[in-house]
Amino acid sequence: MDPRRARSLAVPAEAQADARMFMLGGDTFRALKVILDATGYDLRQARDIVYALVYDIEVPRGT
Template sequence: MDPRRARVLPVPAEAQTDARMFMLGGDTLRALKVIVDTTGYDLRQARDIVYALVYDIEVPSGS
């Protein structure tokens, strides 16, 4: 896992908010599902993104 890789993976702002909420609530699987369903990224990329959101690493917003 390397949350810094998420800095080049655009994710819509609403999906970022939802995934962050699930991660902070301890539901990593739902957070991953939000990212995968919204973006189509693989699980490795989704994992990098959800941990980046928790560690306040900026993830670009995308459509």
């Protein structure tokens, strides 16, 4: 896991907000599902994104 890799992966703003909410609530599985469904990224990329959101690493906003 390397949340810094998420800086090059665009994620819709709504998916970022939902995933961050689930992660802060301790529901990693639902956070991953939100990112996977919204982006089509693989599991490694989705994991990097959800942890980047928790650690306040900026993730680009996509459509």
